[in-house]
Every structure is written in structure tokens, then in C-alpha cells.
Amino acid sequence: MINHIILYKYLTKDLLKFFIMTLFFLIILIFFIDLIELFRRSSNKVGVNYLNKASFVDLIGMASLKIFGNVQKVLPFAALIGSIACFNQWRKKNYYVISKSSGVSLWQILSPILISFFLIGLFSVIIINPFSTVLNKKYENLQTSFFGKSNPQEFSFDTKGFWIKQTSKENYLIINANKIDEKTKSLFAINIFEYNKKNKMFQKKLIAKKGSFAQQKLLLYDVNSIDKNSKVTNFKEYSYSIKFDSSQLSVATKRPDKIFILDFPYYLIKMKSYGLNISKHLIYFFKLICQPFLIISMILLSASLMLRSNERKVEVGIVSLSLVLGFSLYFIGDFIFALGFSEKIPPLLAGFGPTLIGLFSGCYLISD
Numbered sequence: 001m002i003n004h005i006i007l008y009k010y011l012t013k014d015l016l017k018f019f020i021m022t023l024f025f026l027i028i029l030i031f032f033i034d035l036i037e038l039f040r041r042s043s044n045k046v047g048v049n050y051l052n053k054a055s056f057v058d059l060i061g062m063a064s065l066k067i068f069g070n071v072q073k074v075l076p077f078a079a080l081i082g083s084i085a086c087f088n089q090w091r092k093k094n095y096y097v098i099s100k101s102s103g104v105s106l107w108q109i110l111s112p113i114l115i116s117f118f119l120i121g122l123f124s125v126i127i128i129n130p131f132s133t134v135l136n137k138k139y140e141n142l143q144t145s146f147f148g149k150s151n152p153q154e155f156s157f158d159t160k161g162f163w164i165k166q167t168s169k170e171n172y173l174i175i176n177a178n179k180i181d182e183k184t185k186s187l188f189a190i191n192i193f194e195y196n197k198k199n200k201m202f203q204k205k206l207i208a209k210k211g212s213f214a215q216q217k218l219l220l221y222d223v224n225s226i227d228k229n230s231k232v233t234n235f236k237e238y239s240y241s242i243k244f245d246s247s248q249l250s251v252a253t254k255r256p257d258k259i260f261i262l263d264f265p266y267y268l269i270k271m272k273s274y275g276l277n278i279s280k281h282l283i284y285f286f287k288l289i290c291q292p293f294l295i296i297s298m299i300l301l302s303a304s305l306m307l308r309s310n311e312r313k314v315e316v317g318i319v320s321l322s323l324v325l326g327f328s329l330y331f332i333g334d335f336i337f338a339l340g341f342s343e344k345i346p347p348l349l350a351g352f353g354p355t356l357i358g359l360f361s362g363c364y365l366i367s368d
Contacts, residue, residue: 286351
């Protein structure tokens with residue numbers, strides 16, 4: 001029994017070594033790809049005076065901010081490629097054949113390995129994800145500073161409603177609404193904070209039950225106006241002339257990768273209460289939960305193919321098949337996620353389906 005424990009520890013450490021080397025290589029590769037893309041985007045902004053100029057150090061810093069997020073994304077690939085390389089070495093050295101002849105089954109060999117990689121998956125969800133979320137927010141802020149915002153006419157959404165900044169004649173407007181109907185271009189339960197453009201001083205606050213956009217105007221109904229002296233004035237109708245194209249009205253929710261995993265339930269409840277589509281965020285949440293199981297699925301699939309044959313020589317066909325199966329599982333998963341985003345299939349099925357397919361397939365092939 002003691003000899004078996006020593007064997008399990010040695011084989012687990014051996015596989016972890018290949019996994020870490022593969023992960024390091026993939027992260028370095030993706031880092032340089034991100035850096036090249038940032039250089040390309042920076043060169044396209046030459047001569048744009050209203051944006052900050054990004055230096056070489058700034059671009060390296062931005063690429064570095066994506067490292068934690070990239071680690072989360074490539075963990076399944078690192079587990080797949082690292083396990084294939086490791087199992088190939090085991091075949092050359094007859095590790096599995098010797099273990100099998102001494103009464104150790106494949107499941108006994110894989111059990112401590114699967115537990116170790118499951119813990120790595122949990123670590124990525126519980127520890128790496130919060131760091132990744134914070135750094136993604138920092139990256140987005142720098143991206144806006146250096147490259148601009150893609151759509152300044154989007155309403156941003158948080159747990160306190162919808163927000164947008166606009167200008168009207170000599171004043172700045174910060175518009176907050178508790179609900180938006182994108183089809184009718186209407187806002188409900190509106191708060192508008194008005195500031196002077198020159199001195200940035202607060203002018204007044206408007207509270208309206210309803211509002212709508214029409215021909216470069218914001219029309220408000222049942223309005224209470226509160227000026228800086230707390231004087232209240234009532235209006236049945238009130239309008240602002242603004243530079244806003246109502247045909248491009250849209251709502252920008254937080255990207256799923258910018259939300260802490262523990263904040264997901266509350267954020268999803270708020271999105272649903274405001275009438276927003278939660279499919280994309282819900283599927284991402286399920287996908288995040290499934291990360292540890294996806295990693296061990298990759299180990300099972302590669303083990304079921306690489307350790308089947310007793311041949312010591314490298315069989316390109318088996319290696320290729322293992323890679324194809326692992327990558328196919330991942331990309332088929334992305335296809336199913338896309339179906340879930342478009343509400344063609346239920347979010348629960350889209351979120352858990354691909355990982356469960358890989359997990360059960362791997363268990364079946366190992367047991368066969």
C-alpha cells in the first residue's frame with residue numbers, strides 16, 4: 001500500500017510538471033499575441049488628439065493585466081496538451097504497463113491526478129477569478145483612455161438601474177432610469193441630474209415617471225423639478241434637446257468576465273427584475289462553475305486514448321485523435337453556448353451540457 005502511495009505521488013507530480021510547462025508556454029504565447037494586437041491598435045490611433053497616447057510600457061502593462069483571465073481560459077487546453085505529452089512519456093517508459101502488472105488499475109492511477117486537477121479548477125474559480133475580474137476592469141479603463149469607447153450612446157447597467165451621460169445646450173445631463181423598453185424607446189422612473197458645462201456646478205434634479213426619445217429630444221412626463229435651492233416645480237411635460245440617436249438605443253450590461261463569481265446571483269436577479277435578457281450571463285456563470293469538471297474531462301479523454309495501447313513508440317494517430325477530441329469538446333461547447341445565448345436551447349443545458357458530455361464520455365472510455 002505504501003509503495004502504491006509513492007507511485008501515485010510520483011505519477012501525479014510528473015503530470016503536474018507537464019501541465020505547468022504547457023500552461024507557461026501557452027500564457028507566454030497569448031501574451032505576445034495580445035501585445036502585438038495592442039501595438040496594432042495603438043498605431044491606428046496616431047493623430048487622434050483627444051485620446052491619451054499609449055507608451056510601450058503602457059501596452060506591456062495592459063497585456064499583463066489579461067494574464068489572469070488568460071490563465072482561466074487556457075487551463076483546459078493546458079490540461080489536455082500536458083496530459084497527452086505526459087502519457088506519451090509513460091508509454092515510452094512502460095509506466096502504465098508496469099503499474100498494471102503490479103495490480104494497480106487505471107482508475108487507481110488517475111484518481112489522485114483527477115483530485116489534484118479538480119482542486120486546480122476550484123482554485124481558478126475561487127482565487128484566480130476575483131483577481132481576473134479586478135484586472136479586467138482596470139484593462140477596460142485603460143482601453144477607454146487609450147483607444148476610446150466603442151459606443152458612447154449605450155446605457156450602462158448596474159444594480160441601481162440604467163445610466164448615460166448627455167449634453168443639452170449649456171448643461172451636462174446624467175440620466176438614470178429604473179427601466180428601459182428598447183422597442184418603444186421609453187424610459188421609466190427617471191432621475192436626471194443637470195450640471196453647468198462651464199463650472200460643473202449642480203443646477204437641478206428632475207424626477208419623471210416616464211420619458212421617451214424623439215428627433216434629438218428627450219420628452220419627460222409627470223415631472224418634478226428640484227433646483228439647487230430645493231425649490232420644487234411640477235410639469236406635466238418637459239423636454240431636453242440632446243444629441244442622441246434613438247435608433248441606436250441599447251443597454252450595456254457588465255461583461256460576465258467583469259463580475260465576481262459571488263456577485264453573479266445578485267446581479268442576475270437584478271437584471272431579471274429590470275427586464276433584461278440574462279441568458280448570456282447565466283450561461284457564463286454555469287460555464288465558470290463547470291471549469292473544474294471540464295479540466296478533468298480533458299484528462300480522462302487523453303488517458304482513455306493515450307494509455308490504451310501497449311506500444312512504446314509514438315503513434316501520431318492516437319496523439320492527433322486525442323487533441324482533436326479535446327479541442328472538439330471545447331469548440332462544440334462554444335457552439336452550444338452560442339445557441340444558449342440566442343435562446344435556442346435552455347441556459348441550463350447550454351451551460352452544463354458540453355462539460356457533462358465530456359465528463360461522461362471520458363468515464364465511459366476509461367471504464368470500457
